[in-house]
Amino acid sequence: MLVRLKFKKEGPIRFVGHLDMMRTFQKMFSRAGIPIAYSEGFNPHQVFSFASALAVGVTSESEYMDVKLTKDVAMDILLEAINEKAPVGIVFLDGVEIMSKETSAMASVVAATYKIEVLNPIITVDMVAEMMSQDTLMIRKKNKKGKINDFDLRPGIINIVLKEGNLIMTIANGSHFNVKPEMVLEKLLALNDLSYERGDYRFHRVEIYHDHNGLRPLLEVKLGS
Amino acid sequence: MNKLFLEDKILLQVEKPARYIGNEVNAIYKNENEVAIRFALCFPDVYDIGMSHLGLSILYNLLNQRDDLWCERVFSPWVDLDRIMEEEKLPLFALESQEPIKTFDFIGITIQYEMCYTNILRVLDLAQIPLLSKDRTEDHPLVCAGGPCVYNPEPISDFIDFFYIGEGEVQLDALMDAYKFHKESGGTKKAFLEIAATFEGIYVPAFYEVSYNEDGTIESFLPNNPNARPQVKKVIMMDMTGSRYPMKPIVPYIQTVHDRVVLELFRGCARGCRFCQAGIIYRPVREKDLEALKEQAIEIVKNTGHDEISLISLSSSDYSHLNALASHLIEAPELAHVNLSLPSLRIDDFSIELMSKVQDVRKSSLTFAPEAGSQRMRDVINKNISEEDILKGAYEAFMGGWNRVKMYFMLGLPTETEEDVLAIAKLGQDIVNQWFTMPGDMRKQRLQVVLSTSFFIPKPFTPFQWMGQASSDAFLEKSKLINRNINKKNIKYNSHDADTSRIEGVLARGDRKLNEVILKVYQKGARYDAWSEHFDVALWNEAFADLGMDSAFYNERTRELEEILPWDFIDVGVNKSFLHDEFLLASKGETTVNCLEGCTNCGAMCFEGGICYARKA
Numbered sequence: 005m006l007v008r009l010k011f012k013k014e015g016p017i018r019f020v021g022h023l024d025m026m027r028t029f030q031k032m033f034s035r036a037g038i039p040i041a042y043s044e045g046f047n048p049h050q051v052f053s054f055a056s057a058l059a060v061g062v063t064s065e066s067e068y069m070d071v072k073l074t075k076d077v078a079m080d081i082l083l084e085a086i087n088e089k090a091p092v093g094i095v096f097l098d099g100v101e102i103m104s105k106e107t108s109a110m111a112s113v114v115a116a117t118y119k120i121e122v123l124n125p126i127i128t129v130d131m132v133a134e135m136m137s138q139d140t141l142m143i144r145k146k147n148k149k150g151k152i153n154d155f156d157l158r159p160g161i162i163n164i165v166l167k168e169g170n171l172i173m174t175i176a177n178g179s180h181f182n183v184k185p186e187m188v189l190e191k192l193l194a195l196n197d198l199s200y201e202r203g204d205y206r207f208h209r210v211e212i213y214h215d216h217n218g219l220r221p222l223l224e225v226k227l228g229s
Numbered sequence: 230m231n232k233l234f235l236e237d238k239i240l241l242q243v244e245k246p247a248r249y250i251g252n253e254v255n256a257i258y259k260n261e262n263e264v265a266i267r268f269a270l271c272f273p274d275v276y277d278i279g280m281s282h283l284g285l286s287i288l289y290n291l292l293n294q295r296d297d298l299w300c301e302r303v304f305s306p307w308v309d310l311d312r313i314m315e316e317e318k319l320p321l322f323a324l325e326s327q328e329p330i331k332t333f334d335f336i337g338i339t340i341q342y343e344m345c346y347t348n349i350l351r352v353l354d355l356a357q358i359p360l361l362s363k364d365r366t367e368d369h370p371l372v373c374a375g376g377p378c379v380y381n382p383e384p385i386s387d388f389i390d391f392f393y394i395g396e397g398e399v400q401l402d403a404l405m406d407a408y409k410f411h412k413e414s415g416g417t418k419k420a421f422l423e424i425a426a427t428f429e430g431i432y433v434p435a436f437y438e439v440s441y442n443e444d445g446t447i448e449s450f451l452p453n454n455p456n457a458r459p460q461v462k463k464v465i466m467m468d469m470t471g472s473r474y475p476m477k478p479i480v481p482y483i484q485t486v487h488d489r490v491v492l493e494l495f496r497g498c499a500r501g502c503r504f505c506q507a508g509i510i511y512r513p514v515r516e517k518d519l520e521a522l523k524e525q526a527i528e529i530v531k532n533t534g535h536d537e538i539s540l541i542s543l544s545s546s547d548y549s550h551l552n553a554l555a556s557h558l559i560e561a562p563e564l565a566h567v568n569l570s571l572p573s574l575r576i577d578d579f580s581i582e583l584m585s586k587v588q589d590v591r592k593s594s595l596t597f598a599p600e601a602g603s604q605r606m607r608d609v610i611n612k613n614i615s616e617e618d619i620l621k622g623a624y625e626a627f628m629g630g631w632n633r634v635k636m637y638f639m640l641g642l643p644t645e646t647e648e649d650v651l652a653i654a655k656l657g658q659d660i661v662n663q664w665f666t667m668p669g670d671m672r673k674q675r676l677q678v679v680l681s682t683s684f685f686i687p688k689p690f691t692p693f694q695w696m697g698q699a700s701s702d703a704f705l706e707k708s709k710l711i712n713r714n715i716n717k718k719n720i721k722y723n724s725h726d727a728d729t730s731r732i733e734g735v736l737a738r739g740d741r742k743l744n745e746v747i748l749k750v751y752q753k754g755a756r757y758d759a760w761s762e763h764f765d766v767a768l769w770n771e772a773f774a775d776l777g778m779d780s781a782f783y784n785e786r787t788r789e790l791e792e793i794l795p796w797d798f799i800d801v802g803v804n805k806s807f808l809h810d811e812f813l814l815a816s817k818g819e820t821t822v823n824c825l826e827g828c829t830n831c832g833a834m835c836f837e838g839g840i841c842y843a844r845k846a
Contacts, residue, residue, distance in 0.1 A: 015230070015231045015252070016230075016231065016233055016250040016251065016252045017250070017252060017482070019240055019246040019247050019249075019250050020247045020250075020482040020483075021247070024247060024482050024483050024484070027482075027484065027488075028254075028480075028482055030534070030536070031254070031480055031533065031534030031535065031536075032254075032534060033534070034530075034534035034535075034536065034566070035254075035531065035532070035533070035534040037531075042566060048566065060241070060246065061237060061240065061241050061246075089254075089534075091252070091253070091254050091482075092230055092252045093231075093252070201238075202238065202241050203236070203237060203238025203241065206237065
């Protein structure tokens, strides 16, 4: 049985990075005693994967993961068993069974929405509008090999608004096209000759989407056939 | 539980912020208004190291079983956060409550190695507590310490209010009861220390007066308070099976040195290696029951979700029921996805067979610790293992599929000659030769032999406690000699830092006069001396020079038998005369039977239990 689970991450655990979250979840599943599948081979490991890595310091109300089980378990029982052993700040909210042919959560992610609390109010509605009126928003980005490339952010910004002191942006996410919220912020500030200070902002991920006739939250999968 | 002491902007600047946030699975939270005693349990090194220490976990569990006490953890902030906390004058805080520890009742420090002494001062300083015991007021916490280093507490006696010599399980509870009563009746710190001093195993340095001879040796060491005991005897748990073991140890978020369940099989060591302090101070051997260990393993795995169990003891293969335990841990259905790791095994047929059962596919490297290269030298240190055992063990390991062997040796052992040093290189080569006696089809992988040498440091309560330590120059000559004489094709050679070994040697057998040196070194900026990348020997040399003191007095000097040693007032059960007899046998290259083979009447029988009686029955 393959399931996709949705959970939130809040509080101090936001400072636990992606790799440590993998280890933490592996131990959590063991404690919960759920029938999680192990990979074959000399060094078997639990079969689960996160949809998208969440950066250190960022909270989220909608994280997703795919988990393979060796037998069927009712979703409410599964969620209850995991929640009982989850570390403080992690709460499993929902889940669906997915078909084995369903594209994995990780491979299907296309976009994510972030809410960025602006602690030092220097950003204005006009600044946002001005940025979005540009055709291209070039930034310099280091690739994995350390080479610096010019990179256009503009097509990766699907939507951005400033509302009640929060910047809410929906941006490209995933293996095909990935934009980090800091890149957008940094660019927005740079266009106004302001510099970016990480400590002035609090990042929160609101939703992660895949493309199912438009952007749909990852838990909305085709059921049945 | 959601409170964090450090602001996000600080946590986002430092490496591994999860070191500072608490909230791990099985961390203990209490209502601060409902507890009478706040206890900060400190391991004065970085979180990753401290959280791997079993003793800390045992004490955390033990203390928190009391409803009237909240024990929280404190570690040294890593250098990046250390800098920020100093600049911003942020007080050191406990991980659970995220509150400054300067208002706590106790700061209890576990001291596992001498090179953390400057880190202890750093912890106090960052906590905004005066470093010297005499400068602290009624408003400051009581600072206490335990662990192996406190078997010679003198070099840090100015900084610590009282030392606990022995195992916390015995009477930490009774001590806390006494404190609570004392606090409720509004007594002074000094009054409490006077009560504490009446407990066996408690040493209050302020209650003793030391005078010195002209040559710097101790003339007298006497109590100056009627409550202080002339001899402080260590306290140890005799019933290990019944002792309280942490069944729900904290599960760190980040990878620590030991990211696994640790099962303690026994305390003490039967072997009697003459260089080894742990082998004496933890006597006698006290085993835990097999059935209790089986249950604990399953219970702890269930409570933590760890996928590995490690057996921990000074010489695990001496556990009476090792085979039965290992089989159970490998076969129990509850432990289906749990691996077993076996550190500190001796090289013999049995261990090799057990190892192959455990690690049937992935062969990690095999570690041997012959400690000395020549048979003569091994006899001097009473490491009762023959060259034949070592070579046979290596051959069997190779036949069993291992191709990486690590070997540990010490340089600068008493009576060591050039021949003994060269024997280390030769033994390495003999191991390589064993490899090539195997049939060709067994040698498809490349052989890797790693020889590591550390420098011998004479420690208190060992038969070598009177011996001078070799100088740094002599150490370097010896390691160069090995380096010139190994075949680098199959053998890699590593050597410890001679300066670190020298300073460790000074601190290990130091007296009260070293408090001043440690304070000075700290003030010069020494931090994280246990980390080679942060250790700066120049600071230590300057401090000794500034104070007009000679470090060689402490490490290179050979003591007279009659000399009052700074740690003589501590009674570990093993008699000084036994240590001296062992020293004489060592000088003659004669070995002594270990506790499994026979009793040598070392004195540990005074604890009325453990192997001293079990083997006789």
